[in-house]
Amino acid sequence: MTTLVYIIAYLGIVFFLIAVAARFVFWSRMPMHLRWELYPVAHEGGGRAAYGGSYLEESDWWQKKRQVSLLGELKVMVPEILFLVALREHNPKLWTRSFPFHFGLYLVAAATILMMVGGVVAAVMPASIAGPVARVLAILVPLFGAAGLVLGLLGAIGLYQRRASRDMRDYTAPADFFNLIFFVVAFGIALLTFLLVDRDFSLVSGFVANLVTFNLVPLVGGGAAAILLLLSVVLLSFLVAYIPTTHMSHFVGKYFAYHSIRWKDEPNLRGGDQEATIHELLNQPISWSAPHIRGDGKKTWLEAATEEPEEPPK
């Protein structure tokens, strides 16, 4: 029984990693597109990002070195990821639900990673190091874990209630409700486990330590406590595997939405390295069939863009 749960946990993690990697590859393999940036662009240097300015405010900008600020980008990205700043600014009502939900997930993820680190440290480090690390983790893991489960659960309930409200109901598919219920159930049972049988997270820490050291032994103690814990693990493993298959994979998409679209402002300079890619794309065959294009699957973009105009369609 326990072995099966270990296997489910491995599969959940592996599936998650593969699915996220696949999303990442999907978005990063997209062809170059026409520029479609939206200001402010966070990495714009020269103090311009503050008011939404761009290098196009400079005369002869193509002869000057662009001022790009990684720090400026981080100053926007980090608070955005951690605190959902855009949502707080533009939709405070939803933010009061969405922020606890997301922050709860981060805390649960952090607690899980800390438990993994604890497991590895305990297995490979001498006691002089492993001991102090374990003491720190014994404080952080329950703190992050419990706070994360509470916030995540409250957030999921809040989001469910918001989704069911009049102005959002029509835009909500059954799967959206299912996703939130899934979170409520998985987080709810995990929280119950914490409250009833694992106040110091030692049981789950033991399980995770076994997991990362491939020591697939039954849980210490067994009984109802173990059953509750294993149920939590199974549900959370399924949840972890499920997330990237849904639109909740927007955490990957959002990175590309910003870096490949909204903030993608690198100019194509004459003789620069973008020109070869553009040539390739301009030689793609076109099959749009409106009368002013008459793409036949052979005519290329280049040919379509440079051919003499035809009569307007009637």
Place this chain on the structure above:
Amino acid sequence: MKEPQSVKDIAKNSGEPLARIEALEQIPLPPPFDKIDEEPPFAQLTDEEREKFVVLDDTIAVNIVKPESKEEEDRLVKGFLSGLEKLMTVEDNWTFLQPFEMSMEHCAHCQTCSDACPIYEESGENELYRPMYRSEILRRIYFKYVKKASTKVHGDIDLNWEVVARLIELSYRCNLCRRCAQTCPIGVDNALLSREIRKIASMEMGIVPKELHADGSVLQLKVGSSTGMTPLVVKDNIEFIDEDTAERTGIEIETPWDVQGADILLIHNAGEIMAWPENPGAFATVFEAAGLSWTLSSEIVAYDGINYGVWYDDVQFARVAVKHASAARDLGVKKIVLGECGHAHKALTVIADKILTGDLNIPRESSMVTLRDIIRSGKLKLDPSRNDFPVTLHDPCNLVRLMGIVSPQREILEAILPPGRFREMTPHGVENYCCGGGSGFAIMSGHNFSDWRHRLTGRKKFRQILEAFQDEPMDIEHPKYLCAPCSNCKGQIRDIIAYYDAWEKAGIYYGGLVELIVNAMVDVQPGFIDWEWH
């Protein structure tokens, strides 16, 4: 107010419009236009118009004739689906594949974008104009009919010819201002989706408002300008403008044409030449006074900076951009400077960036920047007290939110206005509101469309303009200047001022930026801005 109750209503064949605006229920404007029942009438469609064309709401933009046979109905549906499939391929849509897929896949339906949209707001939050209402229809069609995915996951929708026809109409109820996209916490872009719907209609089905296509980009490519001006006519008109400007300024100018090896090719929106001749006249005055090496081109297309494809069609867009760049290459200029036209700026500088290569890759610069540098150089003697009247600035979306050109125009105003005369609108800069003419609306006025845009798309901007001047006496005795450095915005603003008679009733006048510069030039006879309502 009538509004759809559900996304699925788009498929209901009621023969009735899906939404109606009750003009009397709209939020009143600031004084002196605060009596809602005294606002000008909102012209309604006639029964014949409703009978003949697909009707979505109170107006008609695209003129889709109702199909008369099953075959015609099927053609609409098949054409749409075939276009939608092409949007998903590298070959046919490398131009926007990634932004399109991103907006298809990742909307969380959070509704954050709704509050950002001026049309939705001024419609009294009519569901039809919610930014994601149209996106959601497209998304459901995409998942159910193209990707064959579960409706339990992505939502359900029926597909019939009315859905297609209404959705195409609905894509012309959006200014493509991207204010909604700016607030989306994920990066989904409803404006992009409006434009992709327009692309399906134009590039696959040949359905497009005639002002944009037949009378727009097609005419431009054929005779040289959507105004119909041929090279001969445009040269004649500019000669006349030179004479007229010299009379007003006391400075002789001769606009240079086709000067090989000039530093700058200046491209105006040809609408300026026809409707606001003082603008090209002012540019010539300033450029000459600053001693720039510059020229206009009389090559077909190159004397009209417009590129309507940016609103509906990637191929038409590319054709016009290539013509602009070819003219610059043939003249051997060092750079192209775009006159006061927002979409021309964005089209040639930003969007065409990934189309123009090699010898067509001529650097492009905004006239806001060129003018700012002229002012900085000190070559013009300026007397700001000549501009001693209240001024506010309209930020064209294409210049600010979509290009990040925000400060040069403000630096210029700072230099040419007396202290305390300039006031910003709220909000401004990259968070500005569209004039209401964006995405082609400024030049569209079939049926009652201009009334519709005054009551819906332009109302927020008009509200902002009135608010900006509320500390001034609102009458014609106290003229106020709305500076709008964009030809399309000026078209929309001219129309809305005329609709409300806001010059006579509130003293609101409008014009470009370069005119204000000339008005402040010491070497110019006073009174370049004549406050004559045209």
